[in-house]
Amino acid sequence: MFEFLSDNRASIAAVIILALLAAFVVSLVTGRKRDAATANREVFGDPERTKGGWYWAVCGVSALMLIWFYFSWGVGRAYVPSAANELCQVAKLEEAVSPIKAALPIGSRYYKSTLLVSRNADQLEILRANVPASAFSSDEQTELVSLIDQIGQLIVNSSDPKNLDPALDGQLSALSADLDSLSEKLRAGPGGLQPTEEALAQPKWGTEHTEIPVLPMTPKGMLFDNVSVEAKEVADRFLKIRNHIPANDALIAEIKERIATLQGNSESGGFDEVALAEREAYIKSVERIFKRLDDGTIFPAASLESVNTAVENLDEANGEARGSLRIVEALLLPGPGVVKSRTQCTEQGSARWLPKPTDVVATFMQLANPDLENGGGYRGVTLLWWKWLPVAEVVGFLFPDWIADAWPGEYASHDSDGTISPKFKDKLLAFAQGEVSLGYIPWFEGHIWDSMFRVLMALSLGILLGVPLGLLMGISKFFKSFFDPIIELYRPVPPLAWAPLILTIFGIQDDGKIFLLFMVAFAIMVISARTGAVGTQLSKIRAAHSLGSTDAQILRNVILPNALPEILTGIRIAVGVCWGTLVAAEMLAGTTGVGFIENIARTVSDYELIWVTILIMGLLGLMLDMIMRWVIDKTIPWRGKG
Amino acid sequence: MADLVCEDMSMTFTNPQTGDAVEALKDINFTLKKGELLSVLGPSGCGKTTLLNMIAGFINPTAGVATLGGNTINGPGVERGMVFQQGALFEWLPVSKNVDYGLRMKKTPPAESKKLVEKWLDIVGLQGFGDTPTYQLSGGMQQRVALARCLVNDPDVILMDEPLGALDALTREKMQSLVLELWKETGKTILIITHSVEEALLLGERLFVMAPRPGRIHKEYNLPFAERGLNESLRDIKQDSHFAEVREEILTMIWNMEEEIMGRV
Numbered sequence: 001m002f003e004f005l006s007d008n009r010a011s012i013a014a015v016i017i018l019a020l021l022a023a024f025v026v027s028l029v030t031g032r033k034r035d036a037a038t039a040n041r042e043v044f045g046d047p048e049r050t051k052g053g054w055y056w057a058v059c060g061v062s063a064l065m066l067i068w069f070y071f072s073w074g075v076g077r078a079y080v081p082s083a084a085n086e087l088c089q090v091a092k093l094e095e096a097v098s099p100i101k102a103a104l105p106i107g108s109r110y111y112k113s114t115l116l117v118s119r120n121a122d123q124l125e126i127l128r129a130n131v132p133a134s135a136f137s138s139d140e141q142t143e144l145v146s147l148i149d150q151i152g153q154l155i156v157n158s159s160d161p162k163n164l165d166p167a168l169d170g171q172l173s174a175l176s177a178d179l180d181s182l183s184e185k186l187r188a189g190p191g192g193l194q195p196t197e198e199a200l201a202q203p204k205w206g207t208e209h210t211e212i213p214v215l216p217m218t219p220k221g222m223l224f225d226n227v228s229v230e231a232k233e234v235a236d237r238f239l240k241i242r243n244h245i246p247a248n249d250a251l252i253a254e255i256k257e258r259i260a261t262l263q264g265n266s267e268s269g270g271f272d273e274v275a276l277a278e279r280e281a282y283i284k285s286v287e288r289i290f291k292r293l294d295d296g297t298i299f300p301a302a303s304l305e306s307v308n309t310a311v312e313n314l315d316e317a318n319g320e321a322r323g324s325l326r327i328v329e330a331l332l333l334p335g336p337g338v339v340k341s342r343t344q345c346t347e348q349g350s351a352r353w354l355p356k357p358t359d360v361v362a363t364f365m366q367l368a369n370p371d372l373e374n375g376g377g378y379r380g381v382t383l384l385w386w387k388w389l390p391v392a393e394v395v396g397f398l399f400p401d402w403i404a405d406a407w408p409g410e411y412a413s414h415d416s417d418g419t420i421s422p423k424f425k426d427k428l429l430a431f432a433q434g435e436v437s438l439g440y441i442p443w444f445e446g447h448i449w450d451s452m453f454r455v456l457m458a459l460s461l462g463i464l465l466g467v468p469l470g471l472l473m474g475i476s477k478f479f480k481s482f483f484d485p486i487i488e489l490y491r492p493v494p495p496l497a498w499a500p501l502i503l504t505i506f507g508i509q510d511d512g513k514i515f516l517l518f519m520v521a522f523a524i525m526v527i528s529a530r531t532g533a534v535g536t537q538l539s540k541i542r543a544a545h546s547l548g549s550t551d552a553q554i555l556r557n558v559i560l561p562n563a564l565p566e567i568l569t570g571i572r573i574a575v576g577v578c579w580g581t582l583v584a585a586e587m588l589a590g591t592t593g594v595g596f597i598e599n600i601a602r603t604v605s606d607y608e609l610i611w612v613t614i615l616i617m618g619l620l621g622l623m624l625d626m627i628m629r630w631v632i633d634k635t636i637p638w639r640g641k642g
Numbered sequence: 643m644a645d646l647v648c649e650d651m652s653m654t655f656t657n658p659q660t661g662d663a664v665e666a667l668k669d670i671n672f673t674l675k676k677g678e679l680l681s682v683l684g685p686s687g688c689g690k691t692t693l694l695n696m697i698a699g700f701i702n703p704t705a706g707v708a709t710l711g712g713n714t715i716n717g718p719g720v721e722r723g724m725v726f727q728q729g730a731l732f733e734w735l736p737v738s739k740n741v742d743y744g745l746r747m748k749k750t751p752p753a754e755s756k757k758l759v760e761k762w763l764d765i766v767g768l769q770g771f772g773d774t775p776t777y778q779l780s781g782g783m784q785q786r787v788a789l790a791r792c793l794v795n796d797p798d799v800i801l802m803d804e805p806l807g808a809l810d811a812l813t814r815e816k817m818q819s820l821v822l823e824l825w826k827e828t829g830k831t832i833l834i835i836t837h838s839v840e841e842a843l844l845l846g847e848r849l850f851v852m853a854p855r856p857g858r859i860h861k862e863y864n865l866p867f868a869e870r871g872l873n874e875s876l877r878d879i880k881q882d883s884h885f886a887e888v889r890e891e892i893l894t895m896i897w898n899m900e901e902e903i904m905g906r907v
């Protein structure tokens with residue numbers, strides 16, 4: 001079932017997108033109609049105006065989903081599932097031609113030769129103007145200037161088309177002709193080309209970890225693939241072509257000799273260390289430029305013109321051969337398109353970091369699958385599932401060992417015959433260590449549960465300790481003044497600043513994280529309970545006094561219920577903050593939890609997984625908040641009505 | 643006898659920041675016999691609430707003592723019930739739980755307290771409203787709940803600080819009859835503070851007119867109207883010429899006091 005859904009996600013997305021479009025349009029129309037009908041019912045600014053309006057929620061959510069589908073290329077994949085594969089073949093051609101383009105104005109504004117000429121001439125100019133007078137004798141200085149001029153002559157010779165070797169000219173023309181024949185091929189269209197069996201057997205776009213199938217799956221793709229193979233050969237040939245001209249040969253030999261002479265002068269001595277270093281550095285830089293000019297990479301601009309034209313022609317043919325694909329790319333695949341790099345084709349632009357909604361769901365389903373043997377869960381832990389939990393473990397957790405230690409008497413020791421007869425104290429210890437069998441209960445497990453458990457534990461502890469302290473601080477000078485500075489000092493520190501300390505002290509297991517979250521929840525609960533307690537109307541407290549309550553009864557029956565709205569709001573805030581802190585804490589350390597998954601996903605740049613965790617966190621946070629809102633509505637209907 | 647006696651009671655508030663002292667009350671002396679109904683009237687700020695708070699035990703006088711039945715008042719107690727102007731009901735509890743609050747604090751058996759609650763809800767005219775949340779009640783009904791909550795505890799003295807101040811004229815009149823009825827039926831000592839001269843005359847068997855700066859009892863009246871109100875219609879009493887005469891006299895008195903305050907400021 002899941003396999004089927006997963007394989008056909010493009011078609012499923014096509015249906016969903018239509019449904020979303022319909023929902024968007026219908027809700028928009030309904031919304032406009034209904035709002036127009038009720039426009040005069042309440043005046044502007046009346047909060048009643050905000051009541052209702054589910055259709056705007058539908059409108060907003062469907063718009064968001066459509067935007068998501070569009071920018072993740074989900075729409076493109078749904079309606080033109082072959083686009084990415086064809087674009088991948090086009091990208092192959094681009095990749096193949098790119099070395100030629102890089103040397104020509106079509107790819108980089110200037111001829112590569114032009115850039116070389118300008119850069120080397122500039123550097124020679126600088127060297128010529130800065131001959132170090134302290135390191136060279138005046139004879140040598142003249143010699144250097146003339147040497148530099150001679151090196152400059154190399155550039156001049158290479159740039160002149162008249163000096164061009166006729167054989168080289170022939171090579172370049174053949175290259176242009178080959179490129180033109182490739183253009184012809186593209187223009188002729190795929191003809192009878194058919195994709196191979198192997199190509200057709202590839203997984204579909206996005207169903208595997210390699211996003212886009214690399215082998216061509218359509219005739220058009222085949223055409224581009226074939227052309228790209230040939231283009232690669234042409235490009236390799238182009239890279240090997242050198243402009244070695246006979247006119248330079250004598251010059252090069254002479255320059256080499258003159259440099260050698262200068263180097264010989266340095267070695268013959270008479271220079272102090274500083275001067276020697278300066279001479280060597282200068283001669284080396286002259287030599288470096290010479291070597292660059294020596295290897296024949298400068299061509300006369302005119303000689304490359306034909307190649308440039310041929311590449312332009314190829315680009316044109318490329319566009320024509322792409323045909324409708326160009327429109328698809330422009331309309332449905334926003335961003336810089338598909339790029340081929342080494343062994344795979346990748347989506348660029350928004351689609352790179354924004355996975356398609358259907359892919360996110362598929363990844364989620366895979367994570368949610370509790371069958372760990374068959375690729376479910378994440379890193380050997382399910383997302384959210386259940387297991388049989390030994391009751392003894394829970395008891396052992398709640399029943400500390402020291403109770404057994406404190407029990408009067410001694411632990412049993414082995415008798416003279418080598419047997420051990422356990423006493424009651426030993427049995428107590430076994431109990432405290434969870435080593436007795438008390439049966440099993442079904443219990444949750446998995447990454448989500450681990451995260452929830454940490455939040456819930458911390459929250460419960462925070463409420464149990466924070467609320468009483470907050471109430472006391474609201475009514476007692478001692479408690480207020482004693483605890484206020486402590487809490488106010490630690491509260492503003494961002495919880496993550498504590499994290500390294502706390503994880504060191506408590507370890508990376510649950511204790512540390514729970515304590516970190518407890519600190520967050522505790523401060524919030526103290527402050528909200530205190531605010532609630534302080535807000536109790538004096539007349540209520542006085543009435544309670546006159547009705548014969550003791551102080552404790554007033555705290556329990558008047559101040560606590562009166563603070564309840566603030567306390568519940570505090571819990572709601574604490575849930576949100578704890579959730580946020582938890583994910584960050586799980587990113588620091590640990591091996592389970594939603595934040596842990598996100599952390600791993602981050603290090604391997606698995607954007608689908610990142611979005612899955614983001615959505616899990618968002619939805620769980622939303623769910624907790626909805627629960628809290630419901631609890632608030634149910635438990636304090638009197639709020640704001642006292 | 644559970645008489646309420648105030649001896650030389652004074653109250654001076656000191657502003658802790660400026661050190662300014664306000665003589666809210668000075669040398670208050672009076673005795674309220676058991677079963678008497680006293681209404682207290684006076685311009686705003688003359689110390690009426692302060693007087694009541696001292697008797698209730700919420701604040702301690704800076705000088706003098708108040709005793710109830712010979713026992714010095716030192717802190718709040720069940721024998722002195724309080725009814726506030728508004729906002730003193732526990733809105734998180736339904737009507738019956740508000741009413742039986744005092745009983746629950748005393749750990750009265752539930753069966754017994756249930757009976758008592760029903761009896762008192764009946765008397766104040768709220769039978770059947772036991773489970774209603776108090777925030778769903780009208781202002782008049784809320785004050786009835788407050789009365790029932792106070793009376794169910796069977797206090798010796800009932801202290802009321804403008805209990806009817808927030809009610810509309812019609813509801814107010816009904817509540818005034820209710821207070822008189824309760825007074826007759828329970829025979830409790832009642833001390834009621836009011837801003838309304840008519841109400842003070844109608845409800846006061848005795849009436850203190852207080853004067854400000856320092857707060858003191860300016861004049862005392864003994865009036866027949868409360869007694870008459872038990873049998874006659876309150877509206878008829880208000881038409882009475884004697885009633886009108888006393889009303890005008892007191893109005894002039896308070897008016898002059900207000901003028902004096904304004905003049906001094």
Ligand SMILES: Nc1ncnc2c1ncn2[C@@H]1O[C@H](COP(=O)(O)OP(=O)(O)OP(=O)(O)O)[C@@H](O)[C@H]1O
Nearest residue numbers: 655656664666684685686687688689690691692693
């Ligand atoms: N806690 C306090 N601290 C300082 N001054 C106070 C305090 N309570 C009351 N006062 C002052 O004591 C005086 C009497 O106040 P009180 O509330 O008793 O007046 P009142 O007669 O009840 O007025 P009203 O009719 O407006 O309720 C006022 O001048 C007031 O400013």
Ligand SMILES: [Mg+2]
Nearest residue numbers: 690691692803
């Ligand atoms: Mg007052």
